Amino acid sequence: MSEQRVRAGRTATIFAAMAALAIAAYQFLPDEMWWRTAWQVGVGWAGVAALLIGAHRLPRPERLPWWLFAAGVFSNSTGIAVADIAEAWYGLVDMPTPADPFFLGLYPTCAAALAILIRRRDARSDWAALVDAATITTGFGLLAWVYVIAPVNLGDSMDRLAHATQVAYPIGDLLLIPMTTRLLRAGGSRGAPFWWITGSLTAFLLGDSAWVVLDDMGDTGEALLEVPRFTTGLESVFLVGFVLFGVACLHQGAREMTAPADARPAGLGKGLLALLAGASLIAPAVLAAQTATGEVADGWSIAACSAVLFLLVVTRMALLIRHVERQADRVRELARSDELTGLPNRRAWNDELPRALERARRNSEPVAVAILDLDHFKRYNDTYGHPAGDQLLKAASAAWHAALRDVDVIARFGGEEFVVLLPAAGAGDARRAMTRALAATPLGQTFSDGPAVWDGVEDLRRVARTGRRGALRGEGGRS
Structure with missing residues (x-):
């Protein structure tokens, strides 16, 4: 581990410890507004400073999402001071207040930062994650x-701007929810900074939800x-959100947050499945709650939401089935392919041989089979090493495949032994094919071959069962 990474880890630990102490001390501050205001703003600005310091350590192209997080935290924490000043000095408490733009600034900046992280971590389309x-x-x-939104009465004393401000908060949360979900479903590193960011966003969503309740x-x-x-405990939830962003950015793994994904994450974990199930049950739960009160005031909204959720669940099931089918096809393909050369393996050969012989019998056509065995392969392995031997097998199989016809099939039978199926080919055609294969063999290597032509008489089931040249008539040789 480099000295720079060690310093980064130490800085993140020190900041996290100091932030934890500050949040704990906040619980015991005097019940005085300005004390609490200064403390909350100070913790928020400390989170901003940590974000800026941590971002400065990163390569310039990786700084933008952290700058956006810093802008959101600065805007939201500064709004605390603006709100208290507006109330204490000017008596402004009704929406919209001068603090609302500051509070609302958190949502678009964090959403933009998340969009950048998601795009850089996993640029591929993931319809399942979107669903x-x-x-x-x-x-x-x-x-x-x-x-929240429907109970707002446009006929009361609040003007339209006040209504828009009140509605903007839940809309902001609804903007962060899918972005957070998409981040959790994206590929890429899932080190400590990933979970600190997720925890910070969760803290803000929980705090906003608590205020709504x-x-x-x-x-x-x-x-x-x-x-x-x-009240102090509820406000501390937002303080936790402020500092977790800073801890994530100061952490030594922050630069890995924008690294491209190496592989897809798991499709449906237990946590995600529980969250999806809970979200799908919200509509019937709301309907049950309103039915219990004797008045279903939002029947159309519940019906529309239920229909959309039903379609989304069906879409998700269809995507999951397609994914399983693709995985099954891939497994079948791997089961019939040689891992090293990519050619069909013995299993695929044993399946293809009886079909080819049956076609030849029906069409009264010849069919030839050849066995290729690289000469002195063990000596080559011992001299140059097994990696070099593997490279020889890959290069030879690719060269032979290119030298054969499109209708011909070459498979790896085992070790350095390969088999070739030559439909509609007689003995002369088989010999010419072997000559072309020999000319294409790389690194000056040679092989022993055993071309043969089916006599059209031997039992096909025996041929399929044994896969041996005993069912063929011909002579082998060395090329």
């Missing part, structure tokens, strides 16, 4: 509509907000 994100967003979108609880929610320790 998963759409399913989760649709389910939680119904909650936002029923309990408290607002819907009416007087009970207001009473809970009057409890100092309860």
Whole structure:
């Protein structure tokens, strides 16, 4: 491990410890607004500083997503000070306040940062991931509509700008939910910075959801907000979100966040499956809750959401079935292919030989088979090593395949032994094919060959069962 990576790891650990102490100390601050305001803003700006310092250590092309995270955290944490100043000095508490643009600035900047990370980590289209994100967003979108957006009454004292501001918060959360889901479904490194970012986004979503629930609880929610320790704990959730971004950026694995994916992640883990199941059950749960109260006020919304979720689930099932079918085809292909040369293996040869002989019998055509055995292969292996021997087998098989006709089939029978099927070929055709193969053999190597032509009499089942030249008539030789 390089000295720079060690310093980065030490810096991230120190920052995380100091941030944890600051958040813990916040629980015991005096019940004075300016103390709490300064502390929250200070923690938020510390997260911004950590993001900027960590981004500065990265190569320039990798800095943009971290700068965007820093902009979002700075905007949101600064909004705390703006809100308190607007309330204390100017009595501005009704929406929209001067602080709302600062609070809302978190959502588009973080969404843009996530989009860049996802694009750089996994540029390939992943329809399954998109369907998963759409399913989760649709389910939680119904909650936002029923309990936040729809209850906004355009006929009350709030003007349209105030309505737009109130609705913008759940829309911002709905923007982050699919982006976070898509990040979790994307390929790429899943080291500590990945989970710190995920934890930070989760903290913001949980904090916003808690505020929505408290607002819907009416007087009970207001009473809970009057409890100092309860409010302090809720505000600490956002403080955790501020600092986790910084910890992720300072971590030594931050540069791996934008590295391209080497392989696809697993299709459906237990956590993702549980989240999808929960999102799909939101619509019936909302319907049951409204039915219990004796009034279904959002029947059309619930019906529309249920229809969309049903179609998304069906689409996801179709994609999963297609994926399984492709995997099964791949497994069958691998089972019939030689891993080293890519040629058909003995199993594929034993399947193809009886079919070729049957076609030859029906069409009254000759069919020839040849066995190729590289000369002195063991000595070559012992002299140059097994990797060189593998390269010889690959090069020879590719050269022989190119020298044969398109209708001919060459398979690796085992070790340095290969078999060739020559449809509609007589003894002369087989000999000429072997001559072309010998001329194409790389590295000045030679092979022993055994071409033969089927006599049209031997039992096909025996030929298929043995796969030996005993069912063929011809003479072998050395080329």
